[in-house]
Amino acid sequence: MSTSTENETGVAVAVGAAAGTxxxxxxxxxxxxxxxxxxxxxxxxxxxxxxCEWQEAQRTACSG
Structure with a gap:
């Protein structure tokens, strides 16, 4: 069973089974x-x- 919690940026993150523990x-x-x-x-x-993957993709995306 996995649960979710909010990290310091306010984004819900998976904890438990989804995180592999x-x-x-x-x-x-x-x-x-x-x-x-x-x-x-x-x-x-x-x-x-x-x-961070999403933010990195946004930074490196073509802007034109």
């Missing part, structure tokens, strides 16, 4: 904000939480 899988922390991501801790490279 119920399955016993350790999740990686976001390199920008430190929140749990949707990726296992063994994932290589930059791991971002859904909020």
């Amino acid at each position: 119920a399955a016993g899988v350790e999740v990686a922390d976001c390199v920008h904000c430190g929140e749990p991501t949707e990726y296992p801790a063994t994932t290589r490279g930059v791991t971002l939480c859904p909020v």
Whole structure:
């Protein structure tokens, strides 16, 4: 069972099964904000939480 809670930006984030804790899988922390991501801790490279992924996509999107 997963629940949700609000982080400091007021965005609801999943806690529990959705974050991988119920399955016993350790999740990686976001390199920008430190929140749990949707990726296992063994994932290589930059791991971002859904909020930071969305913000990064907005920053790098073509604006023209």
